[in-house]
Amino acid sequence: MSRLLSSSIARKIAMALSGLFLMVFLLQHFLINITSVFSEAMFNEISHFMGTNPLVQFALQPVLIFGVIFHFVMGFVLEIQNRNARSVGYVQFKGNANSSWMSRNMIYSGGVVLLFLILHFYDFWVPEMTYKYVEFLPEDPSRYYEELVHKFHDPIRVGLYVVSFAFLSLHLLHGFSSSFQSVGANNKYTRSLKSFGTAYAIIVPLGFAFIALFHHLNTL
Amino acid sequence: MKLNLKIWRQKNATEKGSMVSYPIDNISPDMSFLEMIDALNNMLILRNEEPVAFDHDCREGICGMCSMFINGEAHGPDRNVTTCQLHMRKFKDGDTITIEPFRAKAFPVIRDLVVDRSSFDRVQQAGGFVSINTSGNTQDANAIPIEKNKADLAFDAAACIGCGACVATCKNSSAMLFVGAKVSQYALLPQGKVEATQRVQNMVAQMDLEGFGNCTNTGACEVECPxxxxxxxxxxMNREYLSASLKG
Incomplete structure (x- = not known):
């Protein structure tokens, strides 16, 4: 078991599993957020449930935070190891001839997503934690929609979010199919899975961008 | 054809190397890439200069010795060929061709374009074989029926010549395509299953020990593999490793 956790393949599988977990989370996050476009009441109700349910707050939330931290720390560790594996670089290296830009630049697209997460946590998670667990303010089930709309009033924030979602899309365009390859799933379903992954990588970030723009334009 | 060659020159493993330009003329489009280097070396010898050291052996794409990084790609711009099978007709008159050795920490340069790929030998020695009792009772190979598709896949994996193009072209210098092929060619056959658990663990451990990078599934290795x-x-290999590790 110790060998499983220390080898290059173990790190690769761990990276893939944490990525798959984050993609599942991202989908549920998107499905909840998109309700804000259709129904204020439904968005408030789901957000209230997520914000007050002890299983979500004290079991799933710590797992999610661990997943995020693990994924980016491991990403940086692997990047350093990989750079060290070639001490003298090539004078000419034609990466475009054999691989996609997305696959070669996961560290940069992931880096932008990480910077976005810091902003996103500052915008939503920190105030939420302060509201509930620092100031112990009385629970108001209708506050979530108002907070969301208020945040997306600022055009600079909306712009930063939209750009970040573009990088998230680039990250997912490689990450989705790559995570299945890493866990050993390369079979007759691979082509269909790749198409599904491409659709996921475009639709979900585009949907998030739409939500931010929708609320921004709605407040004008 | 008239060409301008930019070639990595390095006296030995310890000295620093650099790119040196060599204009060359009268190159036939029918020449192989290595014949073109031969022509260059003839010219250098006549000028009392050191010829360019490079690896080659069979010159028919099966030994895996030639190992040049040409114009930013392992084995050059052609697909499914080794450097020795690459022909000068793939280039244009007046082209500048950049020629570098395969680069990876696990493939140190010995001289000019020659690199030490013995790390691959050590990975192979760690488990890339089937132990056979040769005490006189060797079983007839055809006595074990093997599904056609499995035999074909094993054969495809066994086509790896261990040239190292996968490592050279990978942005992470990962050797996983090579090790994956070597693990697969045995994992697919009944004869290889007996030692499968140990094989994959030992080969991956040796691969990591040699200092190859981690695979990030860019797929460049598959495209550049001759x-x-x-x-x-x-x-x-990932499946084999996971199952072997869980078995202990």
Missing amino acids: KGISLENIAR
């Missing part, structure tokens, strides 16, 4: 080894072999 033998068309598929990424499926890496996925198979």
Whole structure:
């Protein structure tokens, strides 16, 4: 078991599993957020449930935070190891001839997503934690929609979010199919899975961008 | 053809190297890339200069010795060929051609374009074989029926010539396509299953020990591999490794 956790393949599988977990989370996050476009009441109700349910707050939330931290720390560790594996670089290296830009630049697209997460946590998670667990303010089930709309009033924030979602899309365009390859799933379903992954990588970030723009334009 | 060659020159493993330009004329489009280097070396010898050291052996794409990084790609711009099978008709008159050795920490340069790929030998020695009792009772190979598709896949994996193009072209210098192919060619056959658990663990451990990078599934190795080894072999190795590790 110790060998499983220390080898290059173990790190690769761990990276893939944490990525798959984050993609599942991202989908549920998107499905909840998109309700804000259709129904204020439904968005408030789901957000209230997520914000007050002890299983979500004290079991799933710590797992999610661990997943995020693990994924980016491991990403940086692997990047350093990989750079060290070639001490003298090539004078000419034609990466475009054999691989996609997305696959070669996961560290940069992931880096932008990480910077976005810091902003996103500052915008939503920190105030939420302060509201509930620092100031112990009385629970108001209708506050979530108002907070969301208020945040997306600022055009600079909306712009930063939209750009970040573009990088998230680039990250997912490689990450989705790559995570299945890493866990050993390369079979007759691979082509269909790749198409599904491409659709996921475009639709979900585009949907998030739409939500931010929708609320921004709605407040004008 | 008239060409301008930019070649990595390095006296030995310890000295620093650099790119040196060599204008060359009268190159036939029918020449192989290595014949073109031969012509260059003849010219250098006549000028009392050191010829360019490079690896080559069979010159028919099966030994895996030639190992040049040409114009930013392992084995040059052609697909499914080794450097010795690359022909000058793939280039244009007046082209500048950049020629570098395969680069990886696990493939140190010995001289000019010659690199030490013995790390691959050590990975192979760690488990890339089937132990056979040769005490006189060797079983007839055809006595064990093998499904046609499995035999074909094993054969495809066994086509790997261990040239190192996968490592050279990978942005992470990962050797997983090579090791994946070697693990797969045995994992697919009943004869290889007996030692499968140990094999994959030992080969991966040796691969990590040699200082190769981690695979990030860019797929560059599959494209540049002169033998068309598929990424499926890496996925198979990952499955084999996971199952072997869980078995202990």
